[in-house]
Amino acid sequence: MNALMDALIITKRQLLQLARVPEVLIFSTIQPVMFVLLFRYVFGGSIATGDPGGYVQLLMPGIFVQTTAFTLAATASGLAEDMTKGLIDRFRSLPISRSALVFGRTLGDGLLNVVVLAVMGIAGFIVGWRPSSGIFKIGLAFIFLLAFGYSLSWVGIFAGLSARDARVVQNLSFLITFPLTFLSNAFAPTTGMPRPLQYVAEWNPVSTMVAACRELFGLQNHFGATANSFPSQHPLTMSLIYMVVILAIFVPLSVRKYSHANKK
Amino acid sequence: MKSIVAEHLVRTYRNGEVKALNDLSLDVEEGTVLSVLGPNGAGKTTVVRVLTTLLTPDSGSATVGGIDVLKHPEKVREIIGLSGQYAAVDETLTGWDNLVMFGRLYHLGKKASVTRADELLERFSLTDSARRPIKTYSGGMRRRLDLAASLIVQPKVLFLDEPTTGLDPRGRQEMWGVIEELVKGGVTLLLTTQYLDEADQLADDIVVVDHGKVIARGTSDALKKQVGGERLEVVVDAAHISVTMEAVAKVSGHAASLDEGLRKVSAPVTTGATALIEVLRLLDAGGIHPLDVALKRPSLDDVFMELTGHVAEDQVVVTDSARAKKKDKKSNEKKSSKKKGAQS
Ligand SMILES: Nc1ncnc2c1ncn2[C@@H]1O[C@H](COP(=O)(O)OP(=O)(O)O)[C@@H](O)[C@H]1O
Numbered sequence A: 001m002n003a004l005m006d007a008l009i010i011t012k013r014q015l016l017q018l019a020r021v022p023e024v025l026i027f028s029t030i031q032p033v034m035f036v037l038l039f040r041y042v043f044g045g046s047i048a049t050g051d052p053g054g055y056v057q058l059l060m061p062g063i064f065v066q067t068t069a070f071t072l073a074a075t076a077s078g079l080a081e082d083m084t085k086g087l088i089d090r091f092r093s094l095p096i097s098r099s100a101l102v103f104g105r106t107l108g109d110g111l112l113n114v115v116v117l118a119v120m121g122i123a124g125f126i127v128g129w130r131p132s133s134g135i136f137k138i139g140l141a142f143i144f145l146l147a148f149g150y151s152l153s154w155v156g157i158f159a160g161l162s163a164r165d166a167r168v169v170q171n172l173s174f175l176i177t178f179p180l181t182f183l184s185n186a187f188a189p190t191t192g193m194p195r196p197l198q199y200v201a202e203w204n205p206v207s208t209m210v211a212a213c214r215e216l217f218g219l220q221n222h223f224g225a226t227a228n229s230f231p232s233q234h235p236l237t238m239s240l241i242y243m244v245v246i247l248a249i250f251v252p253l254s255v256r257k258y259s260h261a262n263k264k
Numbered sequence B: 001m002k003s004i005v006a007e008h009l010v011r012t013y014r015n016g017e018v019k020a021l022n023d024l025s026l027d028v029e030e031g032t033v034l035s036v037l038g039p040n041g042a043g044k045t046t047v048v049r050v051l052t053t054l055l056t057p058d059s060g061s062a063t064v065g066g067i068d069v070l071k072h073p074e075k076v077r078e079i080i081g082l083s084g085q086y087a088a089v090d091e092t093l094t095g096w097d098n099l100v101m102f103g104r105l106y107h108l109g110k111k112a113s114v115t116r117a118d119e120l121l122e123r124f125s126l127t128d129s130a131r132r133p134i135k136t137y138s139g140g141m142r143r144r145l146d147l148a149a150s151l152i153v154q155p156k157v158l159f160l161d162e163p164t165t166g167l168d169p170r171g172r173q174e175m176w177g178v179i180e181e182l183v184k185g186g187v188t189l190l191l192t193t194q195y196l197d198e199a200d201q202l203a204d205d206i207v208v209v210d211h212g213k214v215i216a217r218g219t220s221d222a223l224k225k226q227v228g229g230e231r232l233e234v235v236v237d238a239a240h241i242s243v244t245m246e247a248v249a250k251v252s253g254h255a256a257s258l259d260e261g262l263r264k265v266s267a268p269v270t271t272g273a274t275a276l277i278e279v280l281r282l283l284d285a286g287g288i289h290p291l292d293v294a295l296k297r298p299s300l301d302d303v304f305m306e307l308t309g310h311v312a313e314d315q316v317v318v319t320d321s322a323r324a325k326k327k328d329k330k331s332n333e334k335k336s337s338k339k340k341g342a343q344s
């Protein structure tokens, strides 16, 4: 119980930081909104889809997932910054549970995602995004997105604990997440890719997440040419499996790494 | 009762290449101040990190407040306060935000955290800047806030790692004042420093550390004695030099030496002020009126150089010039006059 309270205080600290430096929040929402506009109006015209409502319907789930995937980088660099300053020593000399700091940060980044997703949803709506499923399924899609971001947050924690310099961590995590989001069905059909890449794209968690969200938003399952594998048949289930696996690996790993960081 | 005990601590880095702690032992009596004095890289931060449960030693053992640091780190954390070498506060938050947050993390409760934050801000003269982000604070304000954060729940044992490094002379004076107040309150304090005058000023006991080892320990007086003890110095008119040398030698029991330029006669003594009185009596009986009489004790600078050799000497020079850069003219003058006194 105390451990949860401690974590929440850390989360609150992150929110306070946002209140003190609101630019951070503004830029972290401007970026995805910019993506929405770019893809919608710059590439949207040249990407043909058979869907009523056009490219924007397919695009929005892609951008939602991409944005939540970038949580990894946000968490990683935020934590790395704390680690390189003396602040972390103070936290660790306090009589609080050692997981509180990392746990609190994942919660904070999760909350930030709520705001960002809401802003993006509104932006999408303005440029013509109209999910056709019911309110329940739409809500479920967003919960899914938040859960995905949360699980990647823990990968970010691990990355943040592993490197010494915040900038290195930031670059490294973008180096991981960028290809991951583009080697997927998020922005274009995978059918245009060379065959081996199609397989990668198909098993890519970003693809399964995008496909799952599209389904929940009431679109047909647009996948690739090899679309009879397990992930393409069951994107929701597969996404869930991915999240559970990621959490099962990275939560204990990160907590351990954090409390053993003093052995360095 | 010993509040801090460290026994045979060893901590190496880079596969044993760097011995940050090389069989280091120390202890601190409850309610006293121990200064760990050493040049940069001596191992001061490392020993503080071990004692505050932040770092595990390769071998050795330690207790703080009677609690084993390695076996029950979580219990140790409940009774200690730590103010590290670099101010450990959230830069984007205000001073008030920081203190309230740490109060909450000490499980003080909302109201108590706020009250305590206000109290500490007041006590450390930070009330006016309480609502400003730490980023806008001066170095001295930052250190004070950091210290305040380590005092949220009155710690039994307090660790301060180089509390005045990087501060300007005024910040340093203020910090010393704050620390002296704390010590009056009865806290056990372990304080690391590179500055000899700081150890001299604040500590009951000093351990001199170099290359991860304790190379000397004692009160500042005892350390000074260890290096050479006192010297009796008498300055007289040129005409009286030979008589004076005889008198000084008689009191001292050793041959007196003469600095001709300064017309200063000196010799080692062990009897302190008594020697001073004796020599004055002898001179007076001979009708000699000295221009200046002094009992010179070696400064900690001398102690440091003598004990740590040329490496530390470099360090002392570095710290002095660093301070000079900070326009600490006063302390610099004091320092150089001290040195002159010791050399002559
Ligand atoms: N994480 C580390 N990796 C490698 N060497 C280290 C590390 N921490 C400290 N050292 C080395 O250990 C020695 C003691 O360091 P430290 O305790 O910080 O000295 P001080 O605080 O007295 O200046 C130094 O030689 C330093 O370079």
Ligand SMILES: [Mg+2]
Residues within 6 Å of the ligand: B044, B045, B046, B085, B162
């Ligand atoms: Mg240090």
